[in-house]
Amino acid sequence: MPLRKLYVELTSSCNLDCAICYRRSWTKAPLDMSEATFARVVEFSACSPELRTIVLGGIGEPTSSPLFMNALSAFPGKDLTLTTNGTDLDDRTLTELARYAKLVVFSVDGMDDAFGRIRGTELKGVLESVRKLSAFRTALGKDTPRIEFQFVLSVLNAGDLPDVVDLAADTGVNTVVVSHLLPQDAANSPYVLYNRYGKPTTKTLYERVRLRAMRRGVSVLLPPLELKTERRCSFAAEDAVFVNADGNVCPCYRFSHDGTEFVFGREKRVREVSFGNVAKESLDSIWNSVSFGGFRRTLLENRYPSCPDCDLLEGCDMTSDTESDCWANSPSCADCLWARGFMRCP
Ligand code: SF4
Numbered sequence: 001m002p003l004r005k006l007y008v009e010l011t012s013s014c015n016l017d018c019a020i021c022y023r024r025s026w027t028k029a030p031l032d033m034s035e036a037t038f039a040r041v042v043e044f045s046a047c048s049p050e051l052r053t054i055v056l057g058g059i060g061e062p063t064s065s066p067l068f069m070n071a072l073s074a075f076p077g078k079d080l081t082l083t084t085n086g087t088d089l090d091d092r093t094l095t096e097l098a099r100y101a102k103l104v105v106f107s108v109d110g111m112d113d114a115f116g117r118i119r120g121t122e123l124k125g126v127l128e129s130v131r132k133l134s135a136f137r138t139a140l141g142k143d144t145p146r147i148e149f150q151f152v153l154s155v156l157n158a159g160d161l162p163d164v165v166d167l168a169a170d171t172g173v174n175t176v177v178v179s180h181l182l183p184q185d186a187a188n189s190p191y192v193l194y195n196r197y198g199k200p201t202t203k204t205l206y207e208r209v210r211l212r213a214m215r216r217g218v219s220v221l222l223p224p225l226e227l228k229t230e231r232r233c234s235f236a237a238e239d240a241v242f243v244n245a246d247g248n249v250c251p252c253y254r255f256s257h258d259g260t261e262f263v264f265g266r267e268k269r270v271r272e273v274s275f276g277n278v279a280k281e282s283l284d285s286i287w288n289s290v291s292f293g294g295f296r297r298t299l300l301e302n303r304y305p306s307c308p309d310c311d312l313l314e315g316c317d318m319t320s321d322t323e324s325d326c327w328a329n330s331p332s333c334a335d336c337l338w339a340r341g342f343m344r345c346p
């Protein structure tokens with residue numbers, strides 16, 4: 001299958017330092033994508049009619065990159081998505097976004113107090129940008145960009161979710177996409193609101209949220225409450241790839257950087273997985289390589305074991321990292337909570 005969706009991490013640095021950020025477990029220093037690497041990505045896009053969607057996002061804040069403003073107009077004919085914390089958007093940037101973007105996703109996961117505790121900044125500046133973008137969209141007579149809130153649900157902010165649905169309705173936001181917390185350190189690990197069999201309090205919260213969403217006419221996407229048998233890697237299923245700020249071609253967000261995660265309380269080292277670098281090889285040949293094609297096929301055909309509900313989990317030492325599993329896959333996706341739907345990305 002051709003590559004259809006391309007995540008471009010313009011930078012892995014950020015102007016914030018959120019309490020729940022994956023970057024907190026990184027060992028490597030953040031960096032900006034080089035102009036040469038970005039030019040290779042743009043070149044690939046221009047020659048790839050089947051590539052439909054570009055996502056300016058990643059683990060970092062795209063608007064902090066020196067390449068950002070040029071990137072907005074660098075992918076003509078593609079559906080452009082931006083994920084942003086929304087804290088540093090001036091009127092010029094918002095006007096350009098209204099012109100070029102199909103979807104803008106703002107991280108809004110709490111009302112004033114919870115937002116401040118999680119993100120270390122004020123919500124009101126973000127909301128001002130959301131309102132302006134909505135107004136610029138209307139002024140241009142367009143129904144795009146669609147605007148979404150991304151809400152990372154945890155004990156830290158659960159009570160605010162119904163009010164954030166109201167906020168979405170009041171500010172012209174189309175959808176609230178809720179994702180569970182994937183803790184990066186032991187301190188955050190107890191804050192998750194999912195487990196193997198579901199938590200009754202989370203179920204009650206979901207009922208309230210669904211009711212509020214229906215009343216206010218906002219679409220809300222909620223993640224599962226419990227571990228389901230079904231697995232779907234949205235990256236493989238959507239023929240997507242992630243080019244990180246180094247230019248490395250990675251299969252997904254989870255495998256885009258070295259880091260740590262806590263899977264149902266178990267600490268796990270996650271290793272970056274790269275099938276090549278766009279500065280050295282064409283993205284086309286990396287995508288079509290035997291190794292990358294084989295990796296995607298394994299996921300699409302569900303030929304990998306499942307650690308979270310395995311009877312041997314307690315005694316298995318392969319779950320301490322993502323290097324391999326008992327079916328001889330390397331790297332291993334056997335413990336991935338993204339494929340279970342707990343975590344979501346645009
Ligand atoms: S805005 Fe995103 S990338 Fe930046 S610190 Fe927060 S979670 Fe991390």
Ligand code: SF4
Nearest residue numbers: 233252333336338339
């Ligand atoms: S299953 Fe998970 S770790 Fe594996 S490629 Fe998909 S999102 Fe990444």
Ligand code: SF4
Nearest residue numbers: 305306307310316326
């Ligand atoms: S690697 Fe295999 S044996 Fe070990 S926990 Fe996962 S599924 Fe079970």
